[in-house]
């Protein structure tokens with residue numbers, strides 16, 4: 001089969017590699033029908049994720065069709081159309097038993113394109129298939145469900161739910177890349193009073209409005225915009241969706257006393273926690289890796305039309321052009337790409 005292979009920092013190629021095989025009774029083999037690239041794949045290619053070793057198939061966001069299943073698999077069978085969660089779950093450890101699949105202690109968690117071969121391939125081996133695949137209901141297209149693999153539950157769980165967005169809240173979302181836009185989509189389900197998107201690039205401020213932000217401002221205008229909406233009190237919820245020190249510190253600056261700061265971004269450097277001003281403000285700060293336990297909830301919201309993630313799909317490529325897809329996604333500032341979708345040629 002063909003697959004996108006990591007060859008060390010800065011190096012990848014679409015190579016011919018052996019087809020995956022069932023290794024455990026709980027495995028299935030899925031033929032990939034649609035697959036996308038994540039910002040995390042770009043981090044890996046920069047060499048920021050040293051656990052990923054040369055020769056690894058990249059990717060963790062895809063939908064496909066089950067073509068073979070291990071004898072222990074009960075919940076899916078050959079021919080089933082399935083969403084592959086970016087998080088695998090053993091289903092038995094103390095974390096899996098509370099839905100905290102991202103912290104699985106038995107070989108689950110984020111493993112695709114990280115610790116095992118990923119989904120940017122024609123076929124993939126899916127471990128713990130009973131707990132890690134979701135059957136796609138009839139009538140939904142691949143593009144409607146593809147972003148449930150990662151970005152939609154990430155924005156919803158780590159941003160909206162951790163931030164406890166309530167009706168009427170003023171919600172500041174700092175960063176309007178795919179994750180920030182997922183946060184905006186998820187926050188709207190809770191009828192906030194206003195969503196203030198904070199984003200330096202104009203193209204992404206336009207996206208933020210299209211995804212449902214009330215206003216979209218550059219970082220230097222964030223404080224004034226939130227002050228005006230809250231009678232100078234501050235945001236009820238501030239959600240960090242970038243992963244650099246400045247955006248986290250801005251969230252801590254925008255929050256009202258008693259408010260919630262939810263960090264979603266993946267940080268590579270320390271950020272400053274200004275306890276000298278925060279200690280007296282009863283502020284809650286949350287962190288997290290997605291668990292994808294809300295995939296069934298979000299699937300219903302997509303079915304009912306409350307959430308339409310198809311807007312994320314800005315560019316489409318046949319899988320044979322995977323290198324072009326990477327090029328387009330990695331130059332998002334010029335191409336205005338949100339998510340690129342690859343399908344079999």
Ligand SMILES: [Zn+2]
Pocket residue numbers: 037038039040060061086150151
């Ligand atoms: Zn991802």
Ligand SMILES: [Zn+2]
Pocket residue numbers: 089090091092093094095096103104105106108
């Ligand atoms: Zn587990």
